Amino acid sequence: MQKFRSTCPIASALDLLGDKWSLLIIRDLAFMGKRTYSEFLASEEKISTNILADRLGWLEENGMVSSQQDASNKKKYNYHLTEKGLDLLPLLLEIIIWSDKHLPEHIAEQAKFFALQIKEDKAGVLAYWRAQLSQ
Amino acid sequence: MQKFRSTCPIASALDLLGDKWSLLIIRDLAFMGKRTYSEFLASEEKISTNILADRLGWLEENGMVSSQQDASNKKKYNYHLTEKGLDLLPLLLEIIIWSDKHLPEHIAEQAKFFALQIKEDKAGVLAYWRAQLSQ
DNA sequence: ACAATTAACTTGCATAATGCAAGTAATTTT
DNA sequence: AAAATTACTTGCATTATGCAAGTTAATTGT
Numbered sequence: 088m089q090k091f092r093s094t095c096p097i098a099s100a101l102d103l104l105g106d107k108w109s110l111l112i113i114r115d116l117a118f119m120g121k122r123t124y125s126e127f128l129a130s131e132e133k134i135s136t137n138i139l140a141d142r143l144g145w146l147e148e149n150g151m152v153s154s155q156q157d158a159s160n161k162k163k164y165n166y167h168l169t170e171k172g173l174d175l176l177p178l179l180l181e182i183i184i185w186s187d188k189h190l191p192e193h194i195a196e197q198a199k200f201f202a203l204q205i206k207e208d209k210a211g212v213l214a215y216w217r218a219q220l221s222q
Numbered sequence: 223m224q225k226f227r228s229t230c231p232i233a234s235a236l237d238l239l240g241d242k243w244s245l246l247i248i249r250d251l252a253f254m255g256k257r258t259y260s261e262f263l264a265s266e267e268k269i270s271t272n273i274l275a276d277r278l279g280w281l282e283e284n285g286m287v288s289s290q291q292d293a294s295n296k297k298k299y300n301y302h303l304t305e306k307g308l309d310l311l312p313l314l315l316e317i318i319i320w321s322d323k324h325l326p327e328h329i330a331e332q333a334k335f336f337a338l339q340i341k342e343d344k345a346g347v348l349a350y351w352r353a354q355l356s357q
Numbered sequence: 358a359c360a361a362t363t364a365a366c367t368t369g370c371a372t373a374a375t376g377c378a379a380g381t382a383a384t385t386t387t
Numbered sequence: 388a389a390a391a392t393t394a395c396t397t398g399c400a401t402t403a404t405g406c407a408a409g410t411t412a413a414t415t416g417t
Contacts, residue, residue, distance in 0.1 A: 092267040094330040096321030096337070097249045097314060105242045107404085114232045124365050132227045135405050140366055150324075162364050162413045171324045178320060179232060181313040186231030189285075189306045190238075195229040202231070242375085259394050270376050275395055297384045297393050 103149055104175075108134055108142050110182075113168065113175055116152065117216060122165045123157075151175070168220055176213055180205050238284055239310075243269055243277050245317075248303065248310055251287065252351060257300045258292075286310070303355055311348055315340050 091102050104110055115121040115130055127139055134142075143166065146152040151172040157163035168175075186194055187202030205212050226237050239245055250256035250265055262274055269277075278301065281287040286307040292298035303310075321329055322337030340347050 091328060094328060094333070095246075095249070095267070096318045096325070096329045096333045098246055098267050099325050099328055100317045100321045101242055101245060105240065105245070107236055107240045110236060110240070111230075111233055114230070125363085128365095132230070132233055135407095136366070137368085137406090138404065141404095160364085160414075162411095164365075174320055174323060178313060178316040181316050182235045183231045185309055185313060186235045188309060190231070190234050193226060193229060193234055194231045198229070198231045260392085263394095270378095271395070272377090272397085273375065276375095295385075295393085297382095299394075 103151075106142075108138060109146060110175075110179070112139075112142055112146060113151065113172060114179060116166060116168050116172070117176060117179060117220065122167070123163055124166075127166075146172070173217060173220060176216055180209060180212065238286075241277075243273060244281060245310075245314070247274075247277055247281060248286065248307060249314060251301060251303050251307070252311060252314060252355065257302070258298055259301075262301075281307070308352060308355060311351055315344060315347065 091099050093099070104113075111130065111132060111134070112127055115127055119130075121127055121130070124139065124143070127143075128134065128136065143152065143154070147154060147166075150169055152166050153169050154164045154166045157165055183198065183202050184205055187199055191199075226234050228234070239248075246265065246267060246269070247262055250262055254265075256262055256265070259274065259278070262278075263269065263271065278287065278289070282289060282301075285304055287301050288304050289299045289301045292300055318333065318337050319340055322334055326334075
Protein backbone atom coordinates (compact mmCIF):
# COMPACT_ATOMS: atom_id res chain seq x y z
CA MET A 88 0.00 0.00 0.00
CA GLN A 89 2.82 2.39 0.84
CA LYS A 90 4.65 3.91 -2.13
CA PHE A 91 8.08 4.11 -0.54
CA ARG A 92 10.01 1.44 1.36
CA SER A 93 12.39 3.84 3.05
CA THR A 94 13.78 7.37 2.92
CA CYS A 95 16.82 6.28 0.90
CA PRO A 96 17.02 8.21 -2.39
CA ILE A 97 18.04 5.13 -4.34
CA ALA A 98 15.30 2.93 -2.91
CA SER A 99 12.77 5.70 -3.50
CA ALA A 100 13.75 6.18 -7.12
CA LEU A 101 13.45 2.42 -7.58
CA ASP A 102 10.00 2.53 -6.03
CA LEU A 103 8.98 4.89 -8.81
CA LEU A 104 11.01 3.55 -11.72
CA GLY A 105 12.39 0.16 -10.73
CA ASP A 106 10.51 -2.09 -13.08
CA LYS A 107 11.30 -3.47 -16.50
CA TRP A 108 9.29 -0.92 -18.50
CA SER A 109 9.08 2.59 -17.07
CA LEU A 110 12.55 3.68 -18.12
CA LEU A 111 11.98 2.31 -21.61
CA ILE A 112 8.98 4.58 -22.01
CA ILE A 113 11.16 7.44 -20.77
CA ARG A 114 13.82 6.38 -23.31
CA ASP A 115 11.26 6.39 -26.12
CA LEU A 116 10.12 9.86 -25.12
CA ALA A 117 13.66 11.11 -24.70
CA PHE A 118 15.62 9.70 -27.60
CA MET A 119 13.23 8.03 -30.01
CA GLY A 120 10.85 10.89 -30.59
CA LYS A 121 7.88 8.74 -29.65
CA ARG A 122 4.81 10.45 -28.33
CA THR A 123 1.76 8.18 -28.51
CA TYR A 124 0.50 4.93 -27.06
CA SER A 125 0.74 3.10 -30.38
CA GLU A 126 4.28 4.35 -30.95
CA PHE A 127 5.40 3.03 -27.55
CA LEU A 128 3.62 -0.21 -28.31
CA ALA A 129 5.64 -0.60 -31.51
CA SER A 130 9.01 -0.59 -29.70
CA GLU A 131 11.10 -3.69 -30.28
CA GLU A 132 10.84 -4.86 -26.66
CA LYS A 133 7.13 -5.57 -27.15
CA ILE A 134 5.41 -4.29 -24.07
CA SER A 135 1.87 -5.59 -23.57
CA THR A 136 -1.07 -3.24 -23.96
CA ASN A 137 -2.26 -3.49 -20.36
CA ILE A 138 1.21 -2.90 -18.91
CA LEU A 139 1.77 0.07 -21.20
CA ALA A 140 -1.52 1.64 -20.15
CA ASP A 141 -0.68 0.98 -16.52
CA ARG A 142 2.83 2.46 -16.74
CA LEU A 143 1.73 5.56 -18.64
CA GLY A 144 -0.85 6.16 -15.94
CA TRP A 145 1.70 5.62 -13.21
CA LEU A 146 4.32 7.88 -14.79
CA GLU A 147 1.73 10.59 -15.27
CA GLU A 148 0.36 10.26 -11.73
CA ASN A 149 3.89 10.59 -10.44
CA GLY A 150 4.70 13.64 -12.51
CA MET A 151 7.33 12.27 -14.83
CA VAL A 152 5.17 12.46 -17.90
CA SER A 153 2.25 14.59 -19.02
CA SER A 154 -0.28 14.01 -21.76
CA GLN A 155 -2.58 16.10 -23.87
CA GLN A 156 -5.13 15.37 -26.49
CA ASP A 157 -3.86 15.88 -30.01
CA ALA A 158 -5.18 19.07 -31.61
CA SER A 159 -5.89 17.54 -35.01
CA ASN A 160 -6.94 14.05 -33.88
CA LYS A 161 -9.12 13.85 -30.79
CA LYS A 162 -8.52 10.18 -30.15
CA LYS A 163 -4.77 10.64 -29.98
CA TYR A 164 -2.90 11.61 -26.83
CA ASN A 165 0.58 13.03 -26.97
CA TYR A 166 2.85 12.27 -24.07
CA HIS A 167 5.80 14.42 -23.05
CA LEU A 168 8.47 14.41 -20.41
CA THR A 169 7.95 16.87 -17.60
CA GLU A 170 10.89 18.57 -15.90
CA LYS A 171 10.98 15.65 -13.49
CA GLY A 172 11.14 13.27 -16.44
CA LEU A 173 13.70 15.33 -18.33
CA ASP A 174 15.93 15.25 -15.28
CA LEU A 175 16.27 11.51 -15.81
CA LEU A 176 18.42 12.17 -18.88
CA PRO A 177 21.75 12.15 -16.97
CA LEU A 178 20.78 8.83 -15.47
CA LEU A 179 19.95 7.41 -18.92
CA LEU A 180 23.29 8.60 -20.27
CA GLU A 181 25.14 6.86 -17.44
CA ILE A 182 23.28 3.64 -18.16
CA ILE A 183 24.30 3.87 -21.82
CA ILE A 184 27.95 4.42 -20.87
CA TRP A 185 27.83 1.45 -18.50
CA SER A 186 26.23 -0.90 -21.01
CA ASP A 187 28.62 0.22 -23.72
CA LYS A 188 31.54 -0.66 -21.48
CA HIS A 189 30.27 -3.84 -19.90
CA LEU A 190 27.95 -5.39 -22.48
CA PRO A 191 29.91 -4.51 -25.63
CA GLU A 192 29.27 -7.78 -27.47
CA HIS A 193 25.58 -7.37 -26.92
CA ILE A 194 24.53 -3.82 -27.74
CA ALA A 195 23.81 -2.28 -31.15
CA GLU A 196 26.46 -0.40 -33.15
CA GLN A 197 24.31 2.67 -33.16
CA ALA A 198 24.30 2.63 -29.37
CA LYS A 199 28.09 2.45 -29.34
CA PHE A 200 28.26 5.55 -31.46
CA PHE A 201 25.91 7.33 -29.07
CA ALA A 202 28.00 6.16 -26.11
CA LEU A 203 31.13 7.55 -27.76
CA GLN A 204 29.50 10.94 -28.17
CA ILE A 205 28.41 10.91 -24.55
CA LYS A 206 31.90 10.05 -23.37
CA GLU A 207 33.41 12.80 -25.52
CA ASP A 208 31.03 15.51 -24.38
CA LYS A 209 28.43 14.50 -21.85
CA ALA A 210 27.33 18.03 -21.07
CA GLY A 211 26.97 18.80 -24.76
CA VAL A 212 24.87 15.72 -25.46
CA LEU A 213 22.72 16.53 -22.46
CA ALA A 214 22.23 20.12 -23.55
CA TYR A 215 21.37 19.00 -27.06
CA TRP A 216 18.63 16.61 -25.94
CA ARG A 217 17.25 19.00 -23.36
CA ALA A 218 16.89 21.64 -26.04
CA GLN A 219 15.32 19.10 -28.38
CA LEU A 220 12.77 18.07 -25.79
CA SER A 221 11.94 21.34 -24.07
CA GLN A 222 8.66 23.15 -24.81
CA MET B 223 14.45 -17.83 -21.37
CA GLN B 224 16.47 -15.17 -23.16
CA LYS B 225 18.39 -12.76 -20.96
CA PHE B 226 18.05 -9.70 -23.17
CA ARG B 227 14.95 -8.28 -24.84
CA SER B 228 16.81 -6.20 -27.38
CA THR B 229 20.19 -4.70 -28.22
CA CYS B 230 19.29 -1.36 -26.63
CA PRO B 231 21.78 -0.45 -23.89
CA ILE B 232 19.05 0.83 -21.59
CA ALA B 233 16.82 -2.21 -22.03
CA SER B 234 19.83 -4.49 -21.53
CA ALA B 235 20.92 -2.78 -18.32
CA LEU B 236 17.35 -3.11 -17.08
CA ASP B 237 17.40 -6.80 -17.94
CA LEU B 238 20.33 -7.15 -15.53
CA LEU B 239 19.42 -4.62 -12.86
CA GLY B 240 15.82 -3.58 -13.40
CA ASP B 241 14.20 -5.03 -10.35
CA LYS B 242 13.43 -3.62 -6.92
CA TRP B 243 16.43 -5.10 -5.12
CA SER B 244 19.62 -5.48 -7.16
CA LEU B 245 20.64 -1.83 -7.02
CA LEU B 246 19.99 -1.75 -3.28
CA ILE B 247 22.51 -4.53 -2.79
CA ILE B 248 24.92 -2.55 -4.95
CA ARG B 249 24.17 0.52 -2.81
CA ASP B 250 24.89 -1.43 0.39
CA LEU B 251 28.18 -2.63 -1.05
CA ALA B 252 29.08 0.79 -2.36
CA PHE B 253 28.10 3.25 0.35
CA MET B 254 27.08 1.32 3.43
CA GLY B 255 30.17 -0.81 3.88
CA LYS B 256 28.07 -3.96 3.96
CA ARG B 257 29.74 -7.18 2.94
CA THR B 258 27.74 -10.21 4.14
CA TYR B 259 24.35 -11.83 3.62
CA SER B 260 23.17 -10.98 7.12
CA GLU B 261 24.27 -7.37 6.75
CA PHE B 262 22.26 -7.00 3.53
CA LEU B 263 19.34 -8.69 5.23
CA ALA B 264 19.42 -6.09 7.99
CA SER B 265 18.86 -3.14 5.65
CA GLU B 266 15.80 -1.08 6.39
CA GLU B 267 13.98 -2.07 3.19
CA LYS B 268 13.61 -5.63 4.51
CA ILE B 269 14.43 -7.89 1.61
CA SER B 270 13.32 -11.51 2.07
CA THR B 271 15.89 -14.22 2.54
CA ASN B 272 15.08 -16.12 -0.66
CA ILE B 273 15.13 -13.00 -2.81
CA LEU B 274 18.43 -11.90 -1.29
CA ALA B 275 20.02 -15.30 -1.99
CA ASP B 276 18.64 -15.20 -5.53
CA ARG B 277 19.88 -11.67 -6.27
CA LEU B 278 23.35 -12.27 -4.84
CA GLY B 279 23.63 -15.33 -7.07
CA TRP B 280 22.40 -13.41 -10.09
CA LEU B 281 24.71 -10.43 -9.49
CA GLU B 282 27.65 -12.78 -9.06
CA GLU B 283 26.77 -14.85 -12.17
CA ASN B 284 26.59 -11.64 -14.14
CA GLY B 285 29.90 -10.32 -12.92
CA MET B 286 28.79 -7.34 -10.89
CA VAL B 287 29.71 -8.82 -7.56
CA SER B 288 32.22 -11.40 -6.35
CA SER B 289 32.34 -13.36 -3.13
CA GLN B 290 34.94 -15.13 -1.06
CA GLN B 291 34.87 -17.15 2.09
CA ASP B 292 35.92 -15.20 5.12
CA ALA B 293 39.44 -16.05 6.29
CA SER B 294 38.61 -16.15 9.99
CA ASN B 295 35.08 -17.54 9.79
CA LYS B 296 34.45 -20.26 7.27
CA LYS B 297 30.71 -19.92 7.24
CA LYS B 298 30.88 -16.25 6.30
CA TYR B 299 31.13 -15.01 2.72
CA ASN B 300 32.30 -11.52 1.93
CA TYR B 301 30.86 -9.88 -1.14
CA HIS B 302 32.57 -7.14 -3.12
CA LEU B 303 31.86 -5.04 -6.16
CA THR B 304 33.79 -6.02 -9.25
CA GLU B 305 34.93 -3.42 -11.77
CA LYS B 306 31.59 -3.91 -13.54
CA GLY B 307 29.80 -3.25 -10.27
CA LEU B 308 32.00 -0.30 -9.33
CA ASP B 309 31.19 1.29 -12.66
CA LEU B 310 27.60 1.60 -11.49
CA LEU B 311 28.68 4.33 -9.07
CA PRO B 312 28.08 7.21 -11.53
CA LEU B 313 24.57 5.91 -12.10
CA LEU B 314 23.93 5.70 -8.35
CA LEU B 315 25.12 9.27 -7.91
CA GLU B 316 22.75 10.48 -10.64
CA ILE B 317 19.87 8.67 -8.98
CA ILE B 318 20.69 10.40 -5.70
CA ILE B 319 20.79 13.80 -7.40
CA TRP B 320 17.45 13.12 -9.06
CA SER B 321 15.72 11.97 -5.89
CA ASP B 322 17.17 14.89 -3.95
CA LYS B 323 15.69 17.29 -6.49
CA HIS B 324 12.36 15.62 -7.13
CA LEU B 325 11.47 13.81 -3.92
CA PRO B 326 12.80 16.37 -1.43
CA GLU B 327 9.99 16.00 1.10
CA HIS B 328 10.55 12.29 1.20
CA ILE B 329 14.26 11.55 1.48
CA ALA B 330 16.45 11.57 4.59
CA GLU B 331 18.48 14.63 5.65
CA GLN B 332 21.65 12.62 5.46
CA ALA B 333 20.91 11.87 1.80
CA LYS B 334 20.44 15.57 1.12
CA PHE B 335 23.86 16.26 2.49
CA PHE B 336 25.32 13.55 0.30
CA ALA B 337 23.47 14.96 -2.72
CA LEU B 338 24.92 18.39 -2.00
CA GLN B 339 28.44 17.00 -1.95
CA ILE B 340 27.81 15.22 -5.23
CA LYS B 341 26.50 18.39 -6.85
CA GLU B 342 29.48 20.37 -5.60
CA ASP B 343 32.10 17.90 -6.78
CA LYS B 344 30.82 14.82 -8.54
CA ALA B 345 34.22 13.70 -9.79
CA GLY B 346 35.69 14.10 -6.33
CA VAL B 347 32.95 12.07 -4.64
CA LEU B 348 33.32 9.40 -7.29
CA ALA B 349 37.08 9.25 -6.85
CA TYR B 350 36.72 9.06 -3.09
CA TRP B 351 34.36 6.07 -3.18
CA ARG B 352 36.29 4.30 -5.89
CA ALA B 353 39.42 4.55 -3.76
CA GLN B 354 37.47 3.42 -0.70
CA LEU B 355 36.16 0.36 -2.51
CA SER B 356 39.08 -0.70 -4.62
CA GLN B 357 40.97 -3.81 -3.63
C1' DA C 358 -23.31 8.35 -45.56
C1' DC C 359 -21.70 4.21 -44.20
C1' DA C 360 -18.14 0.74 -43.57
C1' DA C 361 -13.67 -0.13 -42.44
C1' DT C 362 -9.86 1.26 -39.83
C1' DT C 363 -7.32 3.47 -36.19
C1' DA C 364 -6.17 4.74 -31.41
C1' DA C 365 -6.32 3.95 -26.88
C1' DC C 366 -7.44 1.40 -24.03
C1' DT C 367 -9.99 -2.84 -20.78
C1' DT C 368 -10.91 -7.58 -19.44
C1' DG C 369 -10.01 -12.35 -18.24
C1' DC C 370 -7.08 -15.65 -17.50
C1' DA C 371 -2.22 -17.90 -17.45
C1' DT C 372 2.44 -17.60 -15.93
C1' DA C 373 6.24 -15.59 -13.43
C1' DA C 374 8.15 -12.78 -9.70
C1' DT C 375 8.04 -11.51 -5.04
C1' DG C 376 6.93 -12.05 -0.10
C1' DC C 377 6.45 -14.65 4.28
C1' DA C 378 7.22 -18.11 7.65
C1' DA C 379 9.44 -21.96 8.80
C1' DG C 380 13.12 -25.19 8.38
C1' DT C 381 18.07 -26.89 7.49
C1' DA C 382 23.10 -27.55 7.70
C1' DA C 383 27.47 -26.25 8.78
C1' DT C 384 30.18 -23.76 11.65
C1' DT C 385 31.43 -21.11 15.81
C1' DT C 386 30.80 -19.48 20.43
C1' DT C 387 29.85 -20.24 25.30
C1' DA D 388 28.03 -30.40 24.53
C1' DA D 389 24.47 -26.97 23.96
C1' DA D 390 23.25 -22.70 22.13
C1' DA D 391 23.81 -19.37 18.77
C1' DT D 392 25.24 -17.70 14.22
C1' DT D 393 25.46 -17.63 9.22
C1' DA D 394 23.89 -18.58 4.96
C1' DC D 395 20.95 -20.29 3.00
C1' DT D 396 16.34 -23.59 1.11
C1' DT D 397 11.47 -24.89 0.89
C1' DG D 398 6.52 -24.42 0.48
C1' DC D 399 2.91 -21.74 -0.10
C1' DA D 400 0.35 -17.07 -0.61
C1' DT D 401 0.15 -12.82 -2.94
C1' DT D 402 1.29 -9.58 -6.51
C1' DA D 403 3.10 -8.40 -11.02
C1' DT D 404 3.57 -9.39 -15.73
C1' DG D 405 2.19 -11.43 -20.17
C1' DC D 406 -1.10 -12.82 -23.81
C1' DA D 407 -5.20 -12.85 -26.52
C1' DA D 408 -9.37 -11.05 -27.27
C1' DG D 409 -12.78 -7.50 -26.84
C1' DT D 410 -14.51 -2.48 -26.38
C1' DT D 411 -15.39 2.43 -27.47
C1' DA D 412 -14.92 6.54 -29.79
C1' DA D 413 -12.98 9.04 -33.56
C1' DT D 414 -11.41 9.16 -38.21
C1' DT D 415 -10.61 7.78 -42.93
C1' DG D 416 -11.85 5.75 -47.37
C1' DT D 417 -15.36 4.89 -50.95
